[in-house]
Amino acid sequence: MKTTLxxxxxxxxxxxxxxxxxxxxxxxxxxxxxxxxxxxIVPFTQDAAVTDIAQIVxxxxxxxxxxxxxxxxxxxxxxxxxxxxxAHNWKVLxxxxxxxxxxxxxxxxxxxxxxxxxxxxxxxxSATVITSGDGIIGPDKNHQRTAAxxxxxxxFEKLTGIRGVFNTQIAFVTSTGGVANRRFQxxxxxxxxxxxxxxxxxxxxxxxxxxxxxPDGKRLAxxxxxxxxxxxxxxxxxxxxxxxxxxxxxxxxxxxxxPDGSKLAVTLSFEKNPDxxxxxxxxxxxxxxxTDPGIDTEATWTPDGQNIVFTSDRGGQPQxxxxxxxxxxxxxxTFSGTRNEDPAFSPDGKWLALVTNDGSGFHIGLMDxxxxxxxxxxxxxxxxxxxxxxxxxxxxxxxxxxxxxALRTAxxxxxxxxxxTQPGVQDVREPAWAPFPPNx
Amino acid sequence: MIAQPRHxxxxxxxxxxxxxxxxxGVQCHQDVEPVPVVQGxxxxxxxxxxxxxxxxxxxDKKPDDANEGPQQIVKDTDVVADEAxxxxxxxxxxxxxxxxxxxxxxxxxxxxxxxxxxxKEEAAKAEELKQQQEAQKQAAEQAAAxxxxxxxxxxxxxxxxxxxxxxxxxxxKEEQLRKEAQEEQQAQAAAEAKRKQAEQAQxxxxxxxxxxxxxxxxxxxxxxxxxxxxxxxxxxLTAALQQAWAxxxxxxxxxxxxxxxxxxxxxxxxxxxxxxxxxxxxxDDSVVRAAYRASPMPLPRDPSAFVPNINICFSPNxxxxx
Numbered sequence: 034m035k036t037t038l039x040x041x042x043x044x045x046x047x048x049x050x051x052x053x054x055x056x057x058x059x060x061x062x063x064x065x066x067x068x069x070x071x072x073x074i075v076p077f078t079q080d081a082a083v084t085d086i087a088q089i090v091x092x093x094x095x096x097x098x099x100x101x102x103x104x105x106x107x108x109x110x111x112x113x114x115x116x117x118x119x120a121h122n123w124k125v126l127x128x129x130x131x132x133x134x135x136x137x138x139x140x141x142x143x144x145x146x147x148x149x150x151x152x153x154x155x156x157x158x159s160a161t162v163i164t165s166g167d168g169i170i171g172p173d174k175n176h177q178r179t180a181a182x183x184x185x186x187x188x189f190e191k192l193t194g195i196r197g198v199f200n201t202q203i204a205f206v207t208s209t210g211g212v213a214n215r216r217f218q219x220x221x222x223x224x225x226x227x228x229x230x231x232x233x234x235x236x237x238x239x240x241x242x243x244x245x246x247x248p249d250g251k252r253l254a255x256x257x258x259x260x261x262x263x264x265x266x267x268x269x270x271x272x273x274x275x276x277x278x279x280x281x282x283x284x285x286x287x288x289x290x291x292p293d294g295s296k297l298a299v300t301l302s303f304e305k306n307p308d309x310x311x312x313x314x315x316x317x318x319x320x321x322x323x324t325d326p327g328i329d330t331e332a333t334w335t336p337d338g339q340n341i342v343f344t345s346d347r348g349g350q351p352q353x354x355x356x357x358x359x360x361x362x363x364x365x366x367t368f369s370g371t372r373n374e375d376p377a378f379s380p381d382g383k384w385l386a387l388v389t390n391d392g393s394g395f396h397i398g399l400m401d402x403x404x405x406x407x408x409x410x411x412x413x414x415x416x417x418x419x420x421x422x423x424x425x426x427x428x429x430x431x432x433x434x435x436x437x438x439a440l441r442t443a444x445x446x447x448x449x450x451x452x453x454t455q456p457g458v459q460d461v462r463e464p465a466w467a468p469f470p471p472n473x
Numbered sequence: 474m475i476a477q478p479r480h481x482x483x484x485x486x487x488x489x490x491x492x493x494x495x496x497x498g499v500q501c502h503q504d505v506e507p508v509p510v511v512q513g514x515x516x517x518x519x520x521x522x523x524x525x526x527x528x529x530x531x532x533d534k535k536p537d538d539a540n541e542g543p544q545q546i547v548k549d550t551d552v553v554a555d556e557a558x559x560x561x562x563x564x565x566x567x568x569x570x571x572x573x574x575x576x577x578x579x580x581x582x583x584x585x586x587x588x589x590x591x592x593k594e595e596a597a598k599a600e601e602l603k604q605q606q607e608a609q610k611q612a613a614e615q616a617a618a619x620x621x622x623x624x625x626x627x628x629x630x631x632x633x634x635x636x637x638x639x640x641x642x643x644x645x646k647e648e649q650l651r652k653e654a655q656e657e658q659q660a661q662a663a664a665e666a667k668r669k670q671a672e673q674a675q676x677x678x679x680x681x682x683x684x685x686x687x688x689x690x691x692x693x694x695x696x697x698x699x700x701x702x703x704x705x706x707x708x709x710l711t712a713a714l715q716q717a718w719a720x721x722x723x724x725x726x727x728x729x730x731x732x733x734x735x736x737x738x739x740x741x742x743x744x745x746x747x748x749x750x751x752x753x754x755x756x757d758d759s760v761v762r763a764a765y766r767a768s769p770m771p772l773p774r775d776p777s778a779f780v781p782n783i784n785i786c787f788s789p790n791x792x793x794x795x
Contacts, residue, residue, distance in 0.1 A: 056780055056782065057780055057782035057783065057784060058703065058706075058707050058710070058780055058782070058783045058784070059783075059784040059785075059786075060707050060710060060711045060714075060783065060784070060785050060786075061711070061785070061786045061787075061788070061791065061794040061795075062711055062714045062715055062718060062763075062785055062786070062787050062788075063715075063787075063788055063789065063790065063791035063794065064715055064718055064719050064720070064789065065720075065726065065789040065790065066719040066720075067719055067720050067721060067722045067723075067724070068718075068719030068720070068721070068722075068759075069721070069722055070721065070755075070759070070762070098722050098723070099721060099722055099723070099755070124766075127766075129762045129765075129766065155762055155765035155766055155768075156745075156765050192755065192758065193721065193754060193755040194753065194754025194755055195754075195755070426723060444722060444723060445723055446722050446723050448722055449722070
């Protein structure tokens with residue numbers, strides 16, 4: 034299982050040249066395994082009534098796939114101050130870093146203020162402070178978690194060099210009830226899907242689908258039905274306005290914002306069969322991009338805004354194609370597997386996530402955009418609707434859970450998966466990860 | 474063709490005989506019986522020619538002598554002439570007639586002679602021309618021969634010059650070779666000296682080395698043993714770091730980082746810093762942490778093999794570190 038390769042280099046020469054011994058040794062260490070960083074999040078000093086901040090930080094880091102955390106019951110000590118940390122006690126447990134912290138009441142009722150210290154226990158005998166933070170506010174009782182996510186983001190970025198996504202939001206659709214009293218909701222929540230952080234922005238007896246965040250995170254486009262007719266709606270947070278953006282006869286679906294936020298690519302079928310259209314958000318000006326007699330849908334923009342990738346069954350089975358954003362020659366992108374559909378680009382442009390069917394089921398695949406090579410990162414057999422985290426390190430998608438559809442995340446190496454449990458909810462589907470908040 | 478002197482002599486003799494018979498005839502016919510004389514004189518030269526063998530001229534007698542003879546005879550005849558003047562005149566007339574005839578003959582003879590002479594001259598001329606041509610030819614031949622000779626001479630000179638040059642060259646070459654040989658000899662001598670010196674030095678070094686080895690054997694370890702132990706130790710260090718390190722999830726397989734680690738005598742990592750970055754924060758951090766995680770490092774079997782400075786290349790792919 035563990036394939037290690039070791040090499041010793043450049044020894045003999047210097048040894049023979051010098052009488053006695055060489056003054057320095059050169060060696061090579063090769064190991065193709067990956068390993069998450071071991072870290073211990075010591076319970077913070079806090080009031081028992083307050084949300085367990087340390088546990089949220091622990092979960093966030095663990096779910097990122099970049100860290101392994103030490104269970105509290107295994108800790109040999111629970112220091113509350115850097116001076117109390119005995120590096121040896123953590124080292125013997127294989128820990129590299131330890132986090133300690135403190136939660137005090139914030140300025141407003143129900144708010145909290147968090148301080149923390151990230152300590153290195155590897156270097157030398159004593160603990161070394163790597164970074165610390167204080168005055169991190171959880172604004173109210175329902176958003177105390179925000180402070181914890183912020184702490185997790187700071188630790189994550191300090192140790193990986195990558196911006197964390199714990200303090201971002203996701204949108205998704207839930208459905209509850211039986212056939213007779215089915216209820217659909219468009220939900221916004223913290224990126225961990227915590228129930229307490231959820232709040233619905235739309236509720237309907239008819240299906241709600243395809244949430245799409247505008248690049249500035251200020252608006253959300255999604256598909257709803259009004260008395261049996263579909264329409265694309267745009268919700269603007271600041272004004273609370275919910276506007277019917279386009280409601281043509283037939284299908285109005287799969288909205289996708291252009292990277293500059295000025296246009297929406299949508300699927301419309303009022304001209305007989307579903308095709309991709311680009312609509313100017315400000316003017317409503319409309320451009321038909323595809324005219325193929327097959328179904329063209331699920332548009333997504335390349336991060337440079339130059340092209341649109343979409344799903345089309347023009348070849349018999351759904352496959353991915355690419356077309357210039359202004360219309361033009363269309364080229365097929367996927368050839369492996371029986372079906373490839375529902376594409377989404379990583380914000381850094383390195384990956385194109387998609388749903389691929391190789392005959393063994395529906396999986397989330399990542400296509401290396403440069404080499405066009407594909408790998409599967411999900412572990413289910415009915416996985417669909419992949420969308421990237423804003424730091425391009427994780428993908429969130431819909432999977433078939435034990436009691437219905439659920440949301441699940443996968444690291445881009447496909448090593449760590451995390452299901453976002455939704456107790457009491459029948460189905461959770463079609464997630465969309467919000468961009469980074471502009472102030473962070 | 475060529476007028477032989479013999480013919481001239483014969484002609485002169487013939488003339489002499491004819492002249493002689495002019496007077497002898499008179500002497501013989503003193504009794505006045507002139508007629509038979511005339512008959513005897515009219516001799517065809519051709520017949521005369523035929524007569525020649527019975528009266529061959531004295532081989533040693535010169536033409537001058539032949540002329541002398543008749544003069545003597547004339548002198549003698551003068552005495553006799555007085556006595557028979559009439560006869561003589563008659564005879565003279567006869568003689569004149571004869572003489573005329575003779576003159577005519579002589580004229581003819583002379584003409585013939587002239588003709589002959591002319592022929593002779595022409596022949597001579599031709600001969601001369603021939604000789605001239607011959608001479609010219611000879612001269613041309615001579616000139617050609619001379620030229621040839623000159624050319625040969627020149628060629629010879631050239632060849633000689635070339636030979637001289639070659640000889641000079643050869644001499645120079647030989648000189649050079651001699652010089653080189655000399656130099657080589659000197660160099661060999663120098664090399665020999667050097668070699669001897671080196672041998673001496675080597676012997677000295679070997680002696681010293683033996684002494685050192687002896688000392689080492691007496692003391693602790695040989696350098697070889699130290700090297701061997703250092704090799705073993707390097708393998709242990711590599712294994713320890715191998716155990717301690719794995720790249721962070723999501724980092725690329727092509728990355729590599731160069732770490733500089735300083736060890737204390739007890740194997741504790743005193744410092745570890747990235748001296749060649751991978752460009753990835755998490756990756757660089759992972760190799761530093763691996764060093765500290767593996768601390769304290771294993772130690773070599775003997776302290777003499779210990780070195781504090783360890784340079785480590787970390788990479789998922791061993792080829793990246795080559």
